[in-house]
Amino acid sequence: MKKRILAILLLSTIAFNVVACGAQEGGEAEQPAASEAVSVEAVTAEEPAAAEEPAVTETTEQAAAEESSEATEETAAEEGSAANLPAYEYPGPELFYYVLYQYLVDELAGNYPQSDVSIPCPIIMTIDESDKADIKVYGDFWIFNYNLEGDTLMNSSGGAYPGCIHMKCDESGYEVTSMEVVGDGSDYEPTAKKIFGDLYDELNKTTADEEGREATRAQIIANYVAANNLSITAYQDFGWDPVPLPEENIDNFYSPDL
Numbered sequence: 001m002k003k004r005i006l007a008i009l010l011l012s013t014i015a016f017n018v019v020a021c022g023a024q025e026g027g028e029a030e031q032p033a034a035s036e037a038v039s040v041e042a043v044t045a046e047e048p049a050a051a052e053e054p055a056v057t058e059t060t061e062q063a064a065a066e067e068s069s070e071a072t073e074e075t076a077a078e079e080g081s082a083a084n085l086p087a088y089e090y091p092g093p094e095l096f097y098y099v100l101y102q103y104l105v106d107e108l109a110g111n112y113p114q115s116d117v118s119i120p121c122p123i124i125m126t127i128d129e130s131d132k133a134d135i136k137v138y139g140d141f142w143i144f145n146y147n148l149e150g151d152t153l154m155n156s157s158g159g160a161y162p163g164c165i166h167m168k169c170d171e172s173g174y175e176v177t178s179m180e181v182v183g184d185g186s187d188y189e190p191t192a193k194k195i196f197g198d199l200y201d202e203l204n205k206t207t208a209d210e211e212g213r214e215a216t217r218a219q220i221i222a223n224y225v226a227a228n229n230l231s232i233t234a235y236q237d238f239g240w241d242p243v244p245l246p247e248e249n250i251d252n253f254y255s256p257d258l
Helices: 002-051 053-080 095-111 185-208 210-227
Strands: 117-128 135-149 152-170 173-181 234-236
Touching: 095 117, 095 135, 095 152, 095 173, 117 185, 117 210, 135 185, 135 210, 152 185, 210 234
Parallel strands: 152 234
Antiparallel strands: 117 135, 135 152, 152 173
């Protein structure tokens, strides 16, 4: 009886050990799952680096867009300055007229959209230089703005400014101190009479002489073209035929030195 009980106990012990070993072996068999979890976590930890790739791509695309925009702006700037015309400068030797013409360009051209070149056309009536501190130049002062098309200067804008330009002369040279301009519309007559005084009737004759003004305008353009060695042969107003330029006459066209 005792031997049977002992045998049963021995079999129970053996069965328990088998079960325990199986449980241990089963735990070890599950370790690959834990290993896989670690591996997944490692991959998950690395995913943000992969997620940053779109940001890199976006930055590259933005840089490309900026380069494209800059290239477009540079092309537009080159096209806008394609004519490459030199700025107008009085071509004669007289400092008095150089200062006068430059003043007209600097003061009046800015009233209009930018063009390839702005060329003044002063129709001078008379000059009162009795007072060197206040030299008075009376006239019908024009500014014309041109864009170059082929060999023709196309008039894009401009206007007339009848009035009196005040200048002074001292040891440093000539300088424009102010300009009086007649008013528009109903203000024209009273302001013109105030500025021109006894010269009012002569002003009306001067402003009405379109043929004389166009001759002066053409000669000034021709002298500008010659002074800068340009291949321009004509100028043209909108809706009118081109006007051929005369021969240059820089030496005799302008008034003698004051």
